[in-house]
Amino acid sequence: MSDQPPSRPIQIVPSVLPADFSKLGEECRALEEAGVDRIQWDVMDGVFVPNLTFGPDVIAACRDHVEVPFEAHLMVEDPDLLAARYVEAGCGMLIVHAETARHLHRTLGAIRDMDASPAVALNPSTPVDAVRHVLDLVDMVLVMTVNPGFGGQDYIATMEPKVAELRRLIVEGGYDVDIEVDGGIGPGTIGGAASAGANVLVAGSALYRDPEGLGHAVSDLRARAEAAVAQG
Ligand SMILES: O=C(CO)[C@@H](O)[C@H](O)COP(=O)(O)O
Numbered sequence: 001m002s003d004q005p006p007s008r009p010i011q012i013v014p015s016v017l018p019a020d021f022s023k024l025g026e027e028c029r030a031l032e033e034a035g036v037d038r039i040q041w042d043v044m045d046g047v048f049v050p051n052l053t054f055g056p057d058v059i060a061a062c063r064d065h066v067e068v069p070f071e072a073h074l075m076v077e078d079p080d081l082l083a084a085r086y087v088e089a090g091c092g093m094l095i096v097h098a099e100t101a102r103h104l105h106r107t108l109g110a111i112r113d114m115d116a117s118p119a120v121a122l123n124p125s126t127p128v129d130a131v132r133h134v135l136d137l138v139d140m141v142l143v144m145t146v147n148p149g150f151g152g153q154d155y156i157a158t159m160e161p162k163v164a165e166l167r168r169l170i171v172e173g174g175y176d177v178d179i180e181v182d183g184g185i186g187p188g189t190i191g192g193a194a195s196a197g198a199n200v201l202v203a204g205s206a207l208y209r210d211p212e213g214l215g216h217a218v219s220d221l222r223a224r225a226e227a228a229v230a231q232g
Contacts, residue, residue, distance in 0.1 A: 008178055008199040010225045011037035012218050013071065015182070015204030017053070017151040024058065025065040031207075032066040034214035035222075039068055040182070040202050041091065042151075045076040048100055049149035056082075056089035063090035071095060073121065073182070075148045080107055084114060093117040095142050095180075098130040108137040119180070123148065124156055128166045135175045140200060141166055145193065146183025151204040155184025160196040167197030190221050191228035201225055 014036050019027040031039055041059050046052040059070060071093035072086040079096045086094060094111050098120050101107040111118040120131050121142035131141055143163050146153040163179060170177045181198040186206030193201060203221060210217035 007229045010194065010222055010229065011178070011200040012222050012225075013038045013040050013180070013200055013202045014207050014214075014218075015040050015042055015073075015151060015202055017042050017204045018208040024062050028062045028066045028068070030214055032068045034207075034218045036068060036218055037200075038093070039066070039070050041070060041072050041086075042148075043072050043074050043076060043082075043086065044149065047077040048097065049075045051149045056085040059086065059091060060089040069093070071117075071119070073142070074100075076100065080110070083107070083111055083116075087111075087114045087116045091116070093119055093139070095119040095121050095140070097121045097123065097148075098126055099123055105134055105137065108134055112137065121182075122162075124159060128162060128169060131166075132169065135170060135173055135177055138177060140178040140180050141170075142180040142182055142202075143198065144183055145181050145185065145189075148183075153184055155186075155189040155193075157189070157192060160192050163193065163196035163198050185221070187220060187224060190224050194225040194228040195231070199225075199229075 014031050041054050044051040044053040070091045072091040073095045079101055083094055094116050108118040117139045119140035120138050123144050143159055145156050145159045178200045179198045180200035181193045182202035185201050185203040207217040
C-alpha cells in the first residue's frame with residue numbers, strides 16, 4: 001500500500017495573455033467550451049513586473065459571459081490595495097505574491113474574510129520556506145516556472161525539485177492545498193511539472209498555438225499530466 005495520499009485532480013487553467021484582447025468575452029466563452037477548469041487573469045501593475053495588463057473593470061466585463069471560475073494572479077506591488085476590487089470583479093481566487101505582501105499572513109486572512117479563496121505565489125528565486133507558516137491559510141500555492149511579466153517564456157525546469165519539496169511539506173502537514181505551476185507549460189514540460197507534484201497547470205501560449213484548437217490543447221495537456229502522475 002503506497003504511503004502517498006491520493007493524487008489531487010489535475011486542473012488545466014488558461015492564461016488569457018495570448019488571447020485577442022479586442023474580444024475577451026468571446027475568448028472566455030471559447031476557453032469554457034474547450035473544457036478549462038478556471039480562467040487565470042494575469043494582473044500586472046508595471047511596478048512589480050515590467051508589464052501592465054487587466055484592471056478589475058476588464059475582468060468584470062467578462063464575468064457574465066461564462067460560468068467558469070476566475071482567478072486573479074496579482075503581480076502587483078500592493079495587493080492589499082487592490083484585492084477587494086478583483087473579488088468584486090468576479091475573481092473567486094486571488095493569488096498574492098509572497099514577495100509583495102508586507103504582511104502575508106494578514107493579507108491571506110483578509111482575502112478569506114472577503115469570501116474569496118486565498119492563494120500565494122513564489123517567484124523562481126523565492127524558497128518554499130517563505131510559505132511554510134501560511135499553508136493553513138491558503139487553498140493553493142503557485143510555483144512560478146518563469147520570471148513573471150510575460151507569456152511565451154521558457155520553462156525553468158529547476159523549479160521541479162522546489163515543487164516536490166512543497167508537495168512534501170503539504171503532505172507531511174496534512175494540508176488541503178493544491179500546487180499550481182505557471183510559465184512555459186506545454187506538451188513537453190507538463191509531465192515533469194505534474195510528476196513533481198503540481199496538479200493545477202497554467203498554460204497560455206501552448207493552448208493558443210495548438211493547430212488543432214483550444215479543445216484539443218486542453219484535452220491533450222490534461223491527458224499528459226494525468227499519464228505522468230499515473231506513471232509515478
Ligand atoms: O504569468 C505569466 C507571466 O507572468 C505567464 O507564465 C502566463 O501566465 C503563462 O504564459 P505561457 O508561458 O504559458 O505562455
